[in-house]
Amino acid sequence: MRWPLYLFGALCAFAAAFLLWEASYALAVAWRTHNWLLWLRFTRGFELLLPLRAAQSEWGDPVVQNLVARATLGATIAVVVVSVIAMQIVQGVRAMRPPLGGSRLATLKDLRKADLLNGEPGYSIFLGRFNGKDVRYSGASHIYVNGPTRAGKGVGFVLPNALEWRGSLIGLDIKREIWTEIGAARAAMGQRVFLFSPGSAQSHCWNPLDLVSDWPERATDVANIARSLIPTPVTGDSYWAETARGLFAGLLGYVLDSDTMRGQRTIKSALKMMSRGRSLAAVMADILVTEPDLNEFVADKFRQHIGREEKQRMSFEAHIVTALDGWNNKLVDDATSRSDFNIADLRRKPFTILIGTPVGNFGSIEAVVRLLVQQVHDVLLRSLPGIDEPHKLLLMLDEFYQFGRMPEIVDRAPLVAGYGFQIAVIAQGLTQLDVRYGKPTRDMLVGNMDVKLLIGVGDETTAKHCADEIGKHYIRREGWGTSIGGGSLVGGMPRASRTTQGRWELEPLMPSEALRRLDGKKSVLLARGHYAAVLDKINFFMDGGYKRKVAASAPFSAQLSVPDVGADALASDWSTDAGATIVSAARGAKHDAAFARVMAAAEEIFVEAEAFRVAFVAAMNEASNEPVAALCKQLRTEPQSIAVVKKPGGFLIRRGDPSDVPTKSLRAEIIAARNLLNADRAERTGIVHGGFGSDALSSAAHVFPQVEATPPPQPVAVANASGGDVEVEKALEPADMEALVAGVNAEAAKWVEEVKATVASTLAGEKRAEFDADVGRLQTAAGLFQGTPDDLRELLSEDCQLGSPKA
Structure with a gap:
């Protein structure tokens, strides 16, 4: 709605016209009476209504009426002149505006x-x-x-x-x-x-055949793989490439479908079918006889290739071999085999x-x-x-x-x-x-x-x-032009006038x-x-x-x-959640409760706490305390680098804001959980050396051969200053030390072989699998419970001590 603007403009115009009339009346009075008092009071004394009041008070006087008429005429002329000038200015400004667009x-x-x-x-x-x-x-x-x-x-x-x-x-x-x-x-x-x-x-490795669907979608998937590997030529006849794609799709379907290809379902296996020392058509003919239950898609592709002329078959096979030349590199084959x-x-x-x-x-x-x-x-x-x-x-x-x-x-x-x-x-x-x-x-x-x-x-x-x-x-x-005429100047010289014309042209904003x-x-x-x-x-x-x-x-x-x-292949499966659980040696109700408290505090701070959870678990799984201290420092100084921080009170925590206050409770829970884990590790160190494992481990342990301890070097008697003999341990020569180490290694290797043989002969099936799991837990525990240093307080005092964060 623009009417308020129009109303305001009209009021301003009326006020300006009124002031112009008053100025004209004050000038008329001064001209008539030769007295400038009214003008001075109006202009310098800012008595803006004084001319109007003076005219009203003496309105019955014909002289005043005459002055009012003259003032009105003068103000009208001034308004007309100003309006014409303003219109010319506005038209000029409008004429200078560029067109829209x-x-x-x-x-x-x-x-x-x-x-x-x-x-x-x-x-x-x-x-x-x-x-x-x-x-x-x-x-x-x-x-x-x-x-x-x-x-x-x-x-x-x-x-x-x-x-x-x-x-x-x-x-x-x-x-x-x-x-x-x-x-x-x-x-x-x-x-x-x-x-x-x-x-x-x-x-890392990726096998494109692992994601191929079952039939009937498998036909589309192998066709897409073949289409990607065998490109259509930019120029020339695409018939040869298109047919080669169909042939290779059939080979991929066979590799995925045949029981004879178990453990060999790779692109290289499909390529090797053309290098068996016989023609591919002959290999396909044998397959159709020995494996009659192949999917119809594969069987049709094989029959189509067998029915072609020899020269055509060689051309199509050459297209495939050329396009898949990269798989002749064993490193490429290995990288795409799992x-x-x-x-x-x-x-x-x-x-x-x-x-x-x-x-x-x-x-x-x-x-x-x-x-x-x-x-x-x-x-x-x-x-x-x-x-x-x-x-x-x-x-x-x-x-x-x-x-x-x-x-x-x-x-x-x-x-x-x-x-x-x-x-x-x-x-x-x-x-x-x-x-x-x-x-x-x-x-x-x-x-x-x-x-x-x-x-x-x-x-x-x-x-x-x-x-x-x-x-x-x-x-x-x-553009400028000069015209001559229309009168003369002093001395009879003609008068020249200069006119300016312009036009708008389009040009690139950034050439x-x-x-x-x-x-x-x-x-x-x-x-x-x-x-x-x-x-x-x-x-x-x-x-x-x-x-x-x-x-x-x-x-x-x-x-x-x-x-x-x-x-x-990597030890962890695709679906394994990296760092999903705290190590098995530290499981238990008290650790689960500590973990839950940490995550509850994290969810109060982060929009999604998943990234923090992974970082926290990774730090807790380390034997030393440095990763936990580093995590606390990161939470204190820049929690945004871990995950997106929630908006407290409608405002994001900016980089310069102190992060110690919102993360203080979270860091306290982390430190408590770490101290609990350290104490538990110290208490359970003995588990590594005995009393740990299932029945399978215990049943196998009693038949393990005993390893004879290597006898220590015999002490020698040397004379002391008083003439007596003192037994001291003789230092081994380098050659003797090497021989001693070699003997220990040989005995250890012999013991390991005997243990393997004993396990193989005494355990089988589920017992063997349970034993292997116990050995894995022992290895994990041995690495985690070997004297975790009690330096968490010192580490935290440097960067992350609660209650006194550094600036």
Whole structure:
């Protein structure tokens, strides 16, 4: 409603006209009487109503009436002149305004309107800073990040988001920066961190066949795997590749279906079927005879291949062998022969997968990595997230060009946002996408991403495309002209008049040249439906907040390890909750109660206490007290680095706020639980040396052979100063010591073999399994109960002593 403004304007205009009349009347009186007293009192004495009262008091005098008429005429003329001038000014201002529809750079108000300033760390994507405030994207759309080499994509986008993101994370880490710098922080969140590096001697493992469904869905799953491994050529006839895919899908179906392939259900096993010393058609013919119960899908694929001409069969088989050449590397075969993680749990229980193959090896294992990304999409797109799948997945495809062509990923990008995961495509420029997919596909991919972050622009194609997206603004072009005529000046010279004309023209707000010359400390943010914003980039290694978070999570680096690819599977199962229970040696009602009190105090502080629980259990499971002291310090100084802190009274605990008060009760419960555990360990140390175990252990112990103790060295008598003899222990020579140690080792090895033989002959079945479990508990207890140092008080007095926190 604008009528109040109109009313106010009318009142102001009336007041101005009234004052103008009074001024005219005061001037008329002064002109008539040659007395300026009324004028001076009106202007200098601020007696604004004095002219009106004077006219009213003498209104019957004809002279006064004459003066009032003259004042009214003068005021009317003044009002008309002022109105004409004001109208000219207003028209001139309106004429100078640019037309509507031009672009401009976003302000802080625009970013707030776009919901880019209220993102919660860990549940939003960090993009940069604007006037010192974090700019974060909390939506579900995908993100495109552009920047040439050394532009700051890693330190400005990849590492900050890898540190904060609390959902599952899959990222390309060919430099292993995330593993080195962020791995401990991911573990501190309670996540398991896997380094998948096919082609390397040390790597976590993943078998793509472990997630293939049963029939009839199995046909679709093996077809998707074959489609990913055998790409369609960009040019030429796709018939050969398509048929080779069908053949390989049949081989995979056989490997998964046949009883003869138990323990060998891998991609390499399917590839080896073509290298058995006979033609593949002959092998298939024998299989159809000896295994008549194969699924119809597999049998049909085999019969189709047998029925082809020999030359065709050789061509199709050559396609498969060429596409799967990476599996001829034993390290790749070993890395894809078992699974240390389950892709299906990405939304259910967050964990981290880092693809850490060195860049020099990436070309040979490109198909493996592409298959991993492909299967993530296939598995998660089977159904919408369920009630038990509250977590999101962030798929950071850094150096997107290195993945090769992934048309299925590009085609599905518009659909996956509703399935609980986001994709961050990180490339050096749009030219790379043009090389892989062509301009139309690139436009489709990038066009479906609501957020684009230009950390740097290095090529003209990207610069022009982004300049068009930023938009154009109006600029005023002016022209001058001189006309002669219309009178003359003194001396008869003609008079010249100069006129100015202008027009508005559209020009790019940030031309492509300006984007390519962008300040190295700035980035440009493009968000669909909003103005472009120029942000401040950050340097992860120079930012104080991120440095503190990395330092606080350093103790968790001990949880990071990469197994040899030929080693046995990880001891913990997929469903094992890392740190879910306190060690068995410390179980009991009193410890359960202490644990419950700690978690109750934690739930009063954190929005989700899961990350704290994992950190607490990991610290309690250590034999020394240092991890508990470090956890208390972290709670006192920066609890936000452990988990998201609740909002007490409607306000978040900011970084500068004292954290000692809200976490004091929690730290007290932690210290009490640790003291209880230390006391219990001290009391139960004797369990390790006797009286521990089940009946199976006791029944086997009585038949264990007795080990003869090694006799100590004989003392020798030496003469003392008074002539008497004193027996002292003779020091062993190095050779004698080595012989003594060798003898002890030999006796110990002999005893171990005898124990094994005794157990094998006396225990079997459930008794044997129970015995093995007892031995495992003994080994765990031996490591935990060996004299825990009583230094908790000293450790806490340095950094975390309750009641006197350091500033």
